[in-house]
Amino acid sequence: MTTFPRAGRTRTGYAPEQVDDFFERARSAYEESTLPGPRRPDAVDEDDVRTVAFDLVRQGYETSAVDAALDRLEVAFVQRRRADHISAHGQEAWMEQVADRATTLYPRLLRPAGERFAPPEKGQGYDAASVDALLDRVVAYFDEGEELTAAEVRGATFPPARGDKAYAEGPVDAYLDRVVEVLVAVE
Template structure:
């Protein structure tokens, strides 16, 4: 059987092949049956955004799998959008997305440097870099700037000491919600 994705060398780590293949098989079944999100182990855009795989030597290249996950999440979001619009209309969809976007806005109103908590210890994402991206998100919501879900999804930040950093997990969760909002209107 051919590999689903390119693999890392035996000396490098990549995502566990069996876990990746099992997840993508579940995702394919869910997408084809249009029953995502119904069961506990069902797959939808949220499951795609939160899936994680063990790192093992010789596993699938993380960049290739991550790119496929990004496309899969977008496909689930677009399918959800189409179904919602068919049932409720485009105006209701835009109202729904506007409600979701407003949950993001309060954090954007906080002063730079105070938008997220610092990591409890160690390192985190550089505050200035995160704040710069959030300023772009603010301009996007205010219709004064351009930003895509892909730009948010692929954003990377320099590691910084606790005194100059934001907690990584909190930033990642926030950006995942923002990606979902942007992808829903693209």
């Protein structure tokens, strides 16, 4: 059974066996999360969904279709965890937990533009001004209630840059994953 559309004959996509295996494990974990008792150590959760990577192969699954499904799956896991937490501890406890996570983002947001991340050690990185523009939107979301969605942050792309006009990609990606985690928790 084909779960996702395939990339064309000459294009690459995600390895179908890896994708199918991951989604099967995720489905099982999601269904088991309603059962009482401790979580299995190999069970998938929203962190696994956010960080999973698949090999690229010819005629694999279309990456955009799989990525969109992963985004929906992450939201489903977070909504389940939120509902369980609110049921056990109340809405206020959930919001306190989210606020605690959000405050860990602030130190970097308070840094001056151009100094929020280190430049790449060598080669290209993300254009610092473009990253700073997105982080300014994050500040406006937290401080002024401006609109910003997890999908916008997930879909953000940055032009390449070099030297002191660039930020190293890894730390930016990791930080934006944490921003997405907070935004999904309140959406």
